Amino acid sequence: MADITTDVLIIGTGPAGSATAALLASYGLEPLVINRYRWLANTPRAHITNQRTMEVLRDLGRDVEDEAYMFATEQDLMGQNVFCTAVAGEEIGRMQSWGNHPLSRAEHLLSSPGRMNDLPQTYMEPLLFKTACSRGAQSRMSTEYVSHVQDAEGVTTTCLDRLTGKQFTVRSKFLVGADGGNSKVAENAGLSFEGKMGVAGSMNILFECDLSRYVAHRPSVLYWVLQPGADVGGIGMGLVRMVRPWNEWLIVWGYDINHPAPAVDDAFATKVVRDLVGVQDLQPKIKSVSTWTVNNMYATTMSNGRVFCMGDATHRHPPSNGLGSNTSIQDAFNLAWKLAAVIRGQAGMGLLDSYQAERAPVAKQIVTRANKSIEEFGPIFKALGLLDSVDPVKMQENMDARCNDTDEAEKQREAIRQAIAHKVYEFDAHGVEMNQRYKSGAVVTDGQPEPGFAKDAELHYQPTTWPGARLPHVWLFGPEGEKVSSLDLTGHGVFTVLTGIGGDGWVAAAKSLSKEFGLPITVHKIGSRQTWQDFSGDWARAREIRDSGALLVRPDHHVAWRAEAAVADPEGELRRVLKTILDR
């Protein structure tokens, strides 16, 4: 007999674990979430928060979304990505990033009701954790996962209470391993991985210092510093990252992984800060220092029976592209509704197979992209002539050569411009953030071919209602003239049917099947004189079906299935689809 029983035990209160707990609690369950430490993230770590993550927070509620924006640094202050010899030194180039280029901003505005922003992990975690606990999740801090065994009905997990030193057991229907890059749950569950840990060495130096005079005229999250040694280890280049504008910062600097991690004391940290800022009498207040390694590893299996892993436990990669915490929260959005449906008896266990089928390709994609982004600093070093010598004097001469009035220097300037412009794949890869299209048993395409991408799929999001894709966002208007996103009509833990004029058959079918399956299904009609008005015609252009057709949308906003138009037996059609998706 276990000491504690719960439906879902979640290991870890990072972005993945706290988001899972918040979502499950919002769906009416009472999960138990544990963390081996006494509190949440103690350093800012992840910060870039993309639109898809903001949609998850919006789904949790406007209070959660509003609080995130309240604490975040807004998008307008994120995007003058600077390449320089030091923050106070010479600027070599700049690129507008994170949706701040006007063309990219237009795409962002058209794609989502959410705005990209910079929300350090020290704010995101408490927000998610508070949401979880205030809505019914149980939590135990200073509590460490030790091991687990599973059987046909559930999982028995042994935990260590670090305050008393005593072990106890938790019996749950499911175990979620959101325990970070050294996941013991993933190891004990026998998940398989590809790639390598520890491919480069990095250090974080968190410090306070007002740098407004050097940065406020070109506001950015990231200031990239080219100095001798900047290409060693690390994340591709020396980085001075804004934590709070403009007086709290995090420096990321590399070290050679073939040597032991350096002892980063205050004196060493202060020297690095002064060198990268480029002011030798600067008086930074060093808040913390830590070393870490760049990893290049992703899980090819993300679950085993009743044990599911997510977040860094399954994708281990450098912070390039800012995908770490975002992908972790999005893993949670994918899994939480499925666990809730199975626990409530609304779906069979087969639904849970779709978690791995849908999220493992994303894990591979983002780990590959983040590591490639590091490599893509290489051409900048090359164009500046920094790879031709290790002598700092010669390196400076090579860099200076770009300012000469010669054909060769003009070619060099063009090469620098191109190399910097190519970094759009790290600093404005909207497609990487938004284009996920799932292929699994929880999606029914009825053989409809996947639409190709008209533009570069890494850079540009392409909306479609092809089953598996996220529902396109457009603004619609309600009875009181209120403006809602098409995404707002869906989600919140339930399935939704969207239809229009001529779709009454779908409305009746959804109501009847909701009773039959014991599954809440929300139905909305969109169109002239319907509840939701499409005055601009944006919905008609985005939906890719006729007025009388239907979209079945999953609780995580992804289209599960679509019908082009009304059919003779809507109930039969919808029943067939729901039975497949829900494994009933």
Ligand code: FDA
């Ligand atoms: P995360 O590691 O955040 O959380 C794991 C949780 O599990 C913690 O609560 C931990 O205490 C708990 N835990 C672990 N083992 C346990 C056990 N045995 N028992 C109980 N609890 C246990 N990303 C980014 O996008 N931009 C960035 O700049 C950075 N920078 C950065 C710097 C450093 C130093 C690190 C280590 C990481 C980053 N990241 C980052 C990555 C980002 O922080 C990361 O992707 C997310 O935090 C992942 O969230 P998870 O919830 O998956 O794991």
